[in-house]
Each structure stands twice: as C-alpha cells, then as structure tokens.
Amino acid sequence: MGSRFWQTLRLGLKSLLLHKLRSGLAILGIFIGVTAVIWLVAMGEGVSYQAQQQIKELGANNIIIRSTKPPSDVTRGGGFIIAYGLLRDDYDRIVANVPTLVQAVPMREIRKEARYLDKVTDVRLVGCTAKYLEMNNLRISRGRFLSDKDLENADNVAVIAGTTAQELFPYEDPIGQSVQVEKDFYVIVGQTEPKNPSGGIGGSMAAQDFNLDIYIPLSTLRGRIGDQVVTSRAGSREGERVELSQITATVHDLSQVDETAEVIKKLLARSHPNVDYTIVVPKELLQQAEVLQMMFNLLLVLIAGIALLVGGIGIMNIMLATVTERTREIGIRRALGAKQRDIVSQFLSETVVLSATGGLLGVFFGFLCHPAIVGTRAVMRQLFPEVISSLPPNIQQLEPRIAPWSIVAAFLISVGVGVLFGLYPAQRAARMDPIEALRHE
Amino acid sequence: MKMAARVIDVHKDYVLKGGVVVRALRGVSIDFPEGDFVAIMGSSGSGKSTLLNLLGCLDRCTRGQYLLGGQDVSQLDDDELSDIRSRNLGFIFQSYNLIAQLSVVENIELPLYYQGNISREARERCVQMAEMVGLSDRLDHRPFQLSGGQQQRVAIARALVNNPHVILADEPTGNLDSATGEEIMQVLEALNAAGKTIIMVTHEPDIAARAHRTLRMKDGLLDAHTPYGALT
Structure with missing residues (x-):
C-alpha cells in the first residue's frame, strides 16, 4: 500500500512536470493564498501583540483607580481652585474594607x-x-x-x-x-x-x-x-x-479581579457623588483586546481564504483541461485494468501535489514575512522618509509575529483546497466510458 | 478441448438519445479454444468492434453469456471487470496506445501495476517481455523516441506481461507500413505457436489470412457462409 502510494505520487509528479508552465501557474494561485494567510495573520498578531503587551504592563491582577477631572461645574471647593479626585480617606477606606486586596x-x-x-x-x-x-x-x-x-x-x-x-x-x-x-x-x-x-x-x-x-x-x-x-x-x-x-489595588488571584473592582466601585460611589475618578481593569482591556484580535484574525483569514478559493478554482480549471486532454490516456489505463478509484487517485494525487507544493512554497515565503517587512520599511525610509514618518507609530514599529497555527492552517487548507477542487475533475475522468475514451483523438 | 473464451448467444443493444435502439449484436455464439488464432472481419457497423469490446470486458452484453477461461464474466461489475482486464486479457491497439510520459518498461508494467503487483519480480518480468520483443536496449526510452513498429512491440510486450487467457488485437498492423506490419504479424504468429490465444480484428484480407480461421460479421450476426468452429 505504501509503495503504491508513492508510485501514484511519483506518477502525478511526472505528469505535472510535462506541463511545467501550466503546473507552475496552478501552484502560483495556492502559493499566493497561503503566503497571504501567513503574512496577514502575522501582521495582525504583531499589532495586537503590541497592544496586549502595553495592557499587560498595567498588570492583569491590578485594579487602577485614577482621579479624573469632572466637568467644571460640578467640582468641590470654590474660587479658581478646582478640587477633585481620590482622597487619602478613600485610600484608607479601600485598604480597611476590601479584604481581597x-x-x-x-x-x-x-x-x-x-x-x-x-x-x-x-x-x-x-x-x-x-x-x-x-x-x-x-x-x-x-x-x-x-x-x-x-x-x-x-x-x-x-x-x-x-x-x-x-x-x-x-x-x-x-x-x-x-x-x-x-x-x-x-x-x-x-x-x-x-x-x-x-x-x-x-x-x-x-x-x-x-x-x-x-x-x-x-x-x-x-x-x-x-x-x-x-x-x-x-x-x-x-x-x-x-x-x-x-x-x-492588587488582588492575589486573577479570578478575584472583577468582584473586587465591583466592591471598590460601590465603596467610592458612596463618598463621591460626582464621578471624579475612573476605575480601569487591565484584565478587561486584555479581554477586549483579545476579542478584537480574534475578530481581526477572522477577517484576515476570510480575505486569505478568498485568495485560496481563487487558487483552488485555478487548479480545478487546469485539472479539467488536463482531464480532457488526457482522455485517451484514461481510456488506455482503464483498458489495462485501472479501476475507477485508481483514476480518481491518480488525478487527485496530481492536484494534491500541485496544491501541497504551492502550500509548502507559501509556508516558506510565509517565514520570510519578518525580513521582508523590515526590509521594505528600511527601503521606504531611505526613499520616502516623509511618508514613513507620517505613518502612525504602531505601523512604523510593527513587528510581524508569525502565528504557528496560521502555518498549519494555511498548509492544511491548501491541501484541502487541492482535494476539494481536484475531486470533481478526477471523478469526471473516472466516470468516462473506457470505450469512448479510447476512441478519443 | 479447453476453451480460452466462449460467447453464447450474446446481444448488445445501444439506446441512442431520443430512445432509438440500435441492435449492434443480435445473438452471436463463438467458441475460442486455447491456442486459437482468429481473425474477425466485417464492414464498419457490422458489430465487430462491439464484439471486441465485449470480449475485452470493456462493455457488458445486454443478453447472453461470456465465459472467459471458464469464468462467467457477463454479470460482473465495473471493478471486477477492471480486475479481469488486468489479470486475464491483453490488448493490442491499432494506434499502439502507449502512455507518453512513461518509459518503455513502465508502459509494459501497467497491467501488473493495476493488479497491485509492483514488486521487483514484476519489474523483472517486464524486462523479460521487452527482451522477448527485441527492445531490451530501449527500456528507458519514451514512446516518442521509438518507431511505430517498436511502439507496437512495446504494446505486445504489455499485452503479454500478465500472461492473459486471450490477446485481443484491434487492427494491429493498421498504422504500419507493410514491412513493419509483416514483422508484427511474425511476432503474433510466434506467440500463437507458443500457445497464446489471439483474437484479431482486421479489414485487410491478407492479414486475416495469417490467422487459423476467419469470422465474418454482418449486421450484428456472424455471416452464415463462414466456416464456424472448425480449426484449420
């Protein structure tokens, strides 16, 4: 079985090498799709990693209460002095009354x-x-x-x-x-x-x-x-x-953060009729950032998925042409004893070889994401310094981070696309009447 | 006498688009003893190609029975017929029908490959077959590097590699000049002399004359005037 598998694969490769340009173009579609998945996800990861690092610096176990200046007409005190914000009494109250701290x-x-x-x-x-x-x-x-x-x-x-x-x-x-x-x-x-x-x-x-x-x-x-x-x-x-x-305020365990924040909020509300403070929970920010990142990634995968879909259609197109062109070969093979499933596996192996090759190339170029982006940025900085400096710092400093899952996913999807879009041409080949196929010029 | 193949009252109907039924075979019975060398002749539309397709297990008859090496193959499904083709039948076509991207030895190997036999012995047998048809020095050549006669020799080697019950030859000399055609006929005669059963479709009388006997088809039936069942 194993050697038969390799034999089929070798045969597929051989047929593909007969039409190098055609096979190359089919591979190109998948290659671009896979590279796009990896690059886009890496850039998305890079952006959100920056954001998450900044939030993590605040400490996930922390609850931050800051004085904020309220609208001018609702402040304590008189004259030109505006009094607002947290009091030393607030601090004492929090320390005395919140046991989880x-x-x-x-x-x-x-x-x-x-x-x-x-x-x-x-x-x-x-x-x-x-x-x-x-x-x-x-x-x-x-x-x-x-x-x-x-x-x-x-x-x-x-x-x-x-x-x-x-x-x-x-x-x-x-x-x-x-x-x-x-x-x-x-x-x-x-x-x-x-x-x-x-x-x-x-x-x-x-x-x-x-x-x-x-x-x-x-x-x-x-x-x-x-x-x-x-x-x-x-x-x-x-x-x-x-x-x-x-x-x-710092709590011992991440699970106590939400509850403690709630207690502090109630405690402060009692002595501050005007809201002249803000409670920030970094953990919430982190969760929001993670949700945002997930949506972002989903969007990128969708876009890249469209690229892969187009690549798959390209492969299907080429395989259909190949099947028509090789009708006679199919007839010969059937006459010599090939079963329908032998024909299916022959053509399917060709599409899988095409798409897997595209996938592997895509993964290889995917790994070049970081040097490519850093290099492009360096060149752009030389040629158009004012354009680069006008970009937001997030983009200027963007370090793409390749997500391991994106590599695995992109490769598997590319092979999946090969199987999916190869199946129809392969079955069409297998279902041909051998007599008709033999007669085909 | 042991039979390599028997067809018993086979009928083949084709239904065309629009429901018109074409009766390509209308009750044909033939015995092919082992070691037979038969030429089938007939004008186009006489049913000889249909008969050859049935004998080659590429098609199934509408009615009747086909026994190949004693086994009734008339009711087998597609996969089983494929198996029969790879194990018990050898094909020689007018246009050689070699696969362009495969080498000589790989072409010869195909029936064994589809039997699931890709052992070292299988490869050795292919080399032997190539030697037998005089192509041992061209094992790694591709079909386009060979002359028509050489390609047909490869096809003959391929038809022999699985040691079939019957070799089916469809106008084996049709694409060859007369000298090369003569070479091929000599190869076939030598095979027959070695005991192989050969069924050959041709429309050239002098080629048909090289067989032991000739069957004539007309309108889906064997022509009554042909000597039938008699070995010369």
Whole structure:
C-alpha cells in the first residue's frame, strides 16, 4: 500500500512536470493564498501583540483607580481652585474594607520642571511608596529605590528615570547629586532602567511613559508641594487640589479581579457623588483586546481564504483541461485494468501535489514575512522618509509575529483546497466510458 | 478441448438519445479454444468492434453469456471487470496506445501495476517481455523516441506481461507500413505457436489470412457462409 502510494505520487509528479508552465501557474494561485494567510495573520498578531503587551504592563491582577477631572461645574471647593479626585480617606477606606486586596499603592503625580545647574527638563514628579517600583515592573539600574524609612521620615530623596537622568546628567553619575524642583532640592539615591510605555488608561492619560519620571516619597511630596497646584496660564491662574492621582489595588488571584473592582466601585460611589475618578481593569482591556484580535484574525483569514478559493478554482480549471486532454490516456489505463478509484487517485494525487507544493512554497515565503517587512520599511525610509514618518507609530514599529497555527492552517487548507477542487475533475475522468475514451483523438 | 473464451448467444443493444435502439449484436455464439488464432472481419457497423469490446470486458452484453477461461464474466461489475482486464486479457491497439510520459518498461508494467503487483519480480518480468520483443536496449526510452513498429512491440510486450487467457488485437498492423506490419504479424504468429490465444480484428484480407480461421460479421450476426468452429 505504501509503495503504491508513492508510485501514484511519483506518477502525478511526472505528469505535472510535462506541463511545467501550466503546473507552475496552478501552484502560483495556492502559493499566493497561503503566503497571504501567513503574512496577514502575522501582521495582525504583531499589532495586537503590541497592544496586549502595553495592557499587560498595567498588570492583569491590578485594579487602577485614577482621579479624573469632572466637568467644571460640578467640582468641590470654590474660587479658581478646582478640587477633585481620590482622597487619602478613600485610600484608607479601600485598604480597611476590601479584604481581597494584597496591596494598594497610592500615588500623586504632578508635571514639573526639574533643574540641575543650568539644565532644565520637564518631568513627571511622582510621589509614591516603596511598592511603586515592583508594581509597575520597573527596575533599578543604579543605587536603590525609595524605602519605607524614606516615607516615614519624609526625606528629601529622589529616584530618577533613565531619560531624565540623560537630560540632566549627560556626563555625570546622578547618584548623590541634588536635583531641584521648584525651590526644593532632592538628593538622588537611584536610577531606574528604561521601560516601554504601558497602555493608556481611560480618557485622562495617554500611554504612560515612565522614562521622564522623578520619584520622591509621597509624604515628602505632600509636605513640600502640598495638594494644591497653581499654574499661571495666559494671564489667568488655574489651580487644582488633588490628594491622590491614582490608587493601584492588587488582588492575589486573577479570578478575584472583577468582584473586587465591583466592591471598590460601590465603596467610592458612596463618598463621591460626582464621578471624579475612573476605575480601569487591565484584565478587561486584555479581554477586549483579545476579542478584537480574534475578530481581526477572522477577517484576515476570510480575505486569505478568498485568495485560496481563487487558487483552488485555478487548479480545478487546469485539472479539467488536463482531464480532457488526457482522455485517451484514461481510456488506455482503464483498458489495462485501472479501476475507477485508481483514476480518481491518480488525478487527485496530481492536484494534491500541485496544491501541497504551492502550500509548502507559501509556508516558506510565509517565514520570510519578518525580513521582508523590515526590509521594505528600511527601503521606504531611505526613499520616502516623509511618508514613513507620517505613518502612525504602531505601523512604523510593527513587528510581524508569525502565528504557528496560521502555518498549519494555511498548509492544511491548501491541501484541502487541492482535494476539494481536484475531486470533481478526477471523478469526471473516472466516470468516462473506457470505450469512448479510447476512441478519443 | 479447453476453451480460452466462449460467447453464447450474446446481444448488445445501444439506446441512442431520443430512445432509438440500435441492435449492434443480435445473438452471436463463438467458441475460442486455447491456442486459437482468429481473425474477425466485417464492414464498419457490422458489430465487430462491439464484439471486441465485449470480449475485452470493456462493455457488458445486454443478453447472453461470456465465459472467459471458464469464468462467467457477463454479470460482473465495473471493478471486477477492471480486475479481469488486468489479470486475464491483453490488448493490442491499432494506434499502439502507449502512455507518453512513461518509459518503455513502465508502459509494459501497467497491467501488473493495476493488479497491485509492483514488486521487483514484476519489474523483472517486464524486462523479460521487452527482451522477448527485441527492445531490451530501449527500456528507458519514451514512446516518442521509438518507431511505430517498436511502439507496437512495446504494446505486445504489455499485452503479454500478465500472461492473459486471450490477446485481443484491434487492427494491429493498421498504422504500419507493410514491412513493419509483416514483422508484427511474425511476432503474433510466434506467440500463437507458443500457445497464446489471439483474437484479431482486421479489414485487410491478407492479414486475416495469417490467422487459423476467419469470422465474418454482418449486421450484428456472424455471416452464415463462414466456416464456424472448425480449426484449420
């Protein structure tokens, strides 16, 4: 049986080689289809991988509660100072009343200018606790992060992020130096490693960039700067009073996320009649992104499926022509004892050889997706730099990721297409009357 | 006397489009003893091709019986008939009917291939057959590299490879010049002398004269004037 199978396959290959151009064209259709499936899915995966990584940076076990500025007419306090957002009391209440929490990390962030000698740069001044480092997957590259003792004593210490350090201390070790924010000086005790931005949360915040940060103890920030921030803008003064910018609550297990988020929502609703906060659940974002990706993939597979269908019709067309052309051969084979199923398997093996060859070529070119796209982008950047730079960053940085399932699926579909579209011509060949077939010129 | 093949009162009707019935064979009975060499003659439309198709198990009779090597094959289905063709029958056609993309030895091998026999012995037997028809130096040639006479020799080797009960030859010299046709007839005569049963359709009287006996067909019947059943 095995050797008979190989014999049939060899025979198929031999017949196909008689018509190289014709076979090549038939293969081309399948090849394009398979390559299209793999490339499209790889690009889709690449885009959604970016998005998912950004969301994962937020931590799937986390629940993020952020202060958001409500519409101007519904704020607390009077005058030009707008007070809103999370309170230190909220933090205490959450810690006291939500038993599923592993930890809750409060944080206050303010945009400020930081100075060192004659250098000035815009930074995000972050008042936080020692846990902030680990919670955001940040790493220390030099020195140390803020400690509990720093918080207790409200010390004038700071940890600076990579880009900030480059701006302020291009040629010096920042550790031990003093950085000035407004009128106060902070002694730098550590520096963090550069980190990819994480996903934006809600409407209030663009993608979080941790590279322009200066971290100081939350207690220090409260003592030195206070809750109230006044900015002068175009002759008018604006002020905000915010106690905490964000509380990040962490639960032990992924399954507790939804329930805990619900509890926190109810708890906060009691003390905040105006909704001046947003609760973000990264897990939900992740799930949404996954659903989106699935739909996207489905669409791509559909498009590529159409390409394969067209390829299959091409194969069928060619096989029908082949069958007609080889009517006499079919008659001879039947006269010499070929059964109908022998004829079917002969022609089917030819279509499967065609489609599998196209499939294999397609898989091979599928693997070239990454170098091809990176190469094209490099060439485009040389030739049309302004076109490339006008593209959204997602596309500029797109790294296609080949999905293993897409390779298996594309190959199997291509062989399936061969069988499906080969079956009709093969049966037509097998059902011919041998006498008629022998008489065919 | 042992019979290689017998047809007993066979009828063959064709129904054309529109329901017209053509009675191609109207009751033909012939015995073919083993070692027989028969020429069948007749004008076109006489039913000789239909008879040959029935004898070759390419078609089934509407009525009557066909015994091949003692086995009644008149009621077999398509697959069983295919099997009979690959095991018990050898075909020689007017236009050789070799498969273009196969080599000489592969062409000879086809009946064995469809028996399911693709062993080393099968290949050796094919080489022997090629030697027998004088083509042992052309085993890997393709049909288009051979002359008409050589192609017909390949066809003869192919018809012999399965050691059939009956060899059916349909105008075996029809496409050949007289010298080459003579060579082929000598090959067939040698086969017959070695005991092979040969049934040959031809319309050339001098070719028919090389057979032991001649049957004439007319209007779907054996012509009554022909000596029937007598071995010369």
